[in-house]
Ligand SMILES: NC(=O)C1=CN([C@@H]2O[C@H](COP(=O)(O)OP(=O)(O)OC[C@H]3O[C@@H](n4cnc5c(N)ncnc54)[C@H](O)[C@@H]3O)[C@@H](O)[C@H]2O)C=CC1
């Protein structure tokens with residue numbers, strides 16, 4: 249495809265994820281090109297735009313969206329900036345791929361939902377990329393056949409190498425378990441109704457004052473129990489595992505046994521070091537699916553309702569830990585646009 253026929257994408261936020269998505273759109277994705285990037289830090293925007301033919305830089309997302317060659321927006325700024333970017337995109341009638349979380353809390357997610365409802369059509373795909381990961385897709389297909397019977401339990405492990413200095417105990421849920429919350433709703437096709445968080449003795453690897461790891465237990469409206477070990481200072485790599493226990497069998501993904509090498513009295517493989525490495529294919533498929541759907545004038549994948557429901561569960565989860573009790577999740581009635 250010629251460059252000028254391609255979907256013109258504006259990328260907001262050129263940090264770790266934004267820069268990686270810019271590279272992806274330019275080098276991996278077909279049918280799209282990056283026409284402009286925005287960052288409150290102009291040096292970062294310029295660094296990412298350098299070498300991309302005709303790519304403009306801005307510090308103000310609203311000014312950037314007004315440009316006629318912008319067909320679609322990819323939001324990769326921090327979660328607190330997502331609501332403003334999404335509302336601005338709605339006012340320019342632009343389709344959006346918004347990195348997770350949709351917004352940091354249920355009230356702001358609901359404001360976005362109401363704004364999209366007023367538009368009368370879905371415009372947003374939320375960046376829950378695990379839905380595009382080959383192993384998660386296999387697990388979902390297997391569950392959908394019903395061969396193993398109904399799912400009873402879902403065990404998850406989510407480990408990060410080390411937390412950055414600004415990490416807080418609430419981020420275990422808002423930033424990390426947010427993915428298992430989305431995956432649970434998607435894999436099981438059920439809503440999460442209550443959350444309990446148990447905390448073991450903090451790891452010696454965790455910075456002073458940080459509650460790490462945490463053990464999250466969720467209940468669903470289909471009668472399943474879901475647990476997540478979230479451990480953001482495991483010290484050895486990045487691991488994401490899931491095992492579904494059904495009535496007639498179990499299925500597990502995420503063991504990462506790509507290649508096992510035997511040598512000098514040892515056997516073993518490698519462990520990914522971060523999400524960029526582990527989920528590279530999922531991000532590629534996610535962005536390609538968004539570009540393809542946008543070019544057809546459609547929105548597919550997780551949307552604003554999913555972003556809102558996940559935000560409500562995250563909020564319940566953070567309260568469950570700080571208040572030391574089981575907290576029920578409250579959702580508004582699902583509007584017709586999202587059924
Ligand atoms: N799907 C996934 O696996 C992952 C998703 N994320 C999500 O991606 C988003 C970005 O995260 P990172 O790239 O890790 O953060 P980052 O801190 O590396 O980059 C954020 C960038 O946005 C810029 N920025 C801040 N406020 C802005 C605003 N109002 N307008 C424009 N630019 C602004 C910052 O200057 C920075 O360059 C977050 O929503 C995060 O939750 C992050 C890591 C993995």
Ligand SMILES: O=C1[C@@H](O)[C@H](O)[C@@H](O)[C@H](O)[C@H]1O
Nearest residue numbers: 348406408423424425427523
């Ligand atoms: O979204 C992500 C990060 O923000 C988060 O910090 C990590 O824990 C997740 O594994 C990653 O996918």
